[in-house]
Amino acid sequence: MEPPTKPNPCGLCQRHGTLLIQLPPRLTVAEAVQLRDDLPSWLSAPELKAVVLDFGHTVVIDSSGIGALVGAIKLAQARSLPLKAWSVNHQVRLALTMTGLESRLPITDHTDAVVATPGRREDRRPPQTHPSVRSRTKRLIDIAGALVGLSITAAMFVPIAIAIRWDSPGPILFSQVRCGWMGRRFRIWKFRSMVAQAEALKSSVANQADGAFFKNENDPRITRVGRILRKTSLDELPQFWNVLIGDMSLIGTRPSTPDEVGLYDVPNWQRFDVKPGLSGEWQVSGRSSIRRFEDVIALDLRYQQNWSLLHDLKLILRTILVVFSRKAGGM
Structure with missing residues (x-):
């Protein structure tokens, strides 16, 4: 050859x-x-x-x-x-x-990796991608924030559950498989904001986004209560559980669905070098107005380049301000 x-x-x-x-x-x-x-x-x-x-x-x-x-x-x-x-x-x-x-990629038995320098122990740590993933302080902030968030979720669960069931039949919570750090799949949780058969109806809704993600500003699958939950970001409260168990972070990149990832080119996978976030650059920069996948990637890479604990804290503060401004606007 x-x-x-x-x-x-x-x-x-x-x-x-x-x-x-x-x-x-x-x-x-x-x-x-x-x-x-x-x-x-x-x-x-x-x-x-x-x-x-x-x-x-x-x-x-x-x-x-x-x-x-x-x-x-x-x-x-x-x-x-x-x-x-x-x-x-x-x-x-x-x-x-x-x-x-x-x-999907079977490893042939009895093939040994090249042995490292004699006397050195094999590195048993998880794969290293981005400093934010191995920051213990960031993880402690995530745990503390998740505990606060889950306390709020518990206090609001009953009234939100009643409103969801009153508005449309179906489960209170919605779960979906998403791709996180290194492309690993996990199950995300939200308060249901769409009709129960939303996934089956997705093909009938026009995608207004350009590229490997889905968005429709006037998605007919969203219920009346669901629009309120989305406008106030209350639908995302159960994701604090994903943060607590380590699938997500308070601040990170937008979690993608497997069908979206199937459309990715190799460089797009860089967004998985950090954990997906409950919030991030994409949210505080006006996520409802983002229509191009290239813009999502640019925001994700900007977050990775600018990451620091102080930057995370600033994004958390900006997220709180954005959420409360939405609530004020809906009153």
Whole structure:
């Protein structure tokens, strides 16, 4: 097989119809984009029967790397090529397990990762993406804020529940699978603001947004009480539970649905380097007026670049001001 015509951190070897791709030490956004660009030509090699991803030298993987692997799995499936992984160390294996890729990218038994320097213990920490994820102070702020928020939720649960059931039949709470840090799926909770069969009716509602997210300013599925809950952000109170158990943060990026993520390009996965937030740049910057997915990505990346504990506290304060201004406007 001919080597790639442009510089690439991956190594290639093909024997007996099996293509071995040795992945680079870091599988982050630059390497992930390169892998995405080169895979189609590599997988078009004549007489190719199987593909192996060799992680023997890979010690760092971020959300973009996960996005590239998702793309590789889809491409191999489309071409009916078995895809397997070799030599996966703890960090990469943990990332694959967290994101559910371990079941879609089987790891070949009895293949060992390249051993680190003798005498050094294997790094057993979670994958490292963004400083906000490993900040203990941010996590303590999340826990404290979640406990306060859940106290408010408990105090308001009965009247909100009565209003929801009086307005339309169906459950009090609405749950939906979303994608969080590293693309890991979790179940988000809200007070129901739409009719009970809203998900089944989604295809009948026009999407006013441009790109990989859904928005309709006058969505007919929203109930009368639901419009009030959304205007005052009361529908989001149950998400404090998601914050308490660590699926979300008080401040972060917009949590995406799996069908939206299916439309992502590899660089878009950078937004998963931080946890999704109950609020964030997207909310305090006028989320109702945002119509382009590129603008959502820009806000998410701006948050990552500007992140600090002080920045989080400022966004929390701005969120409170935005929420109360909405309530004042609705009186």
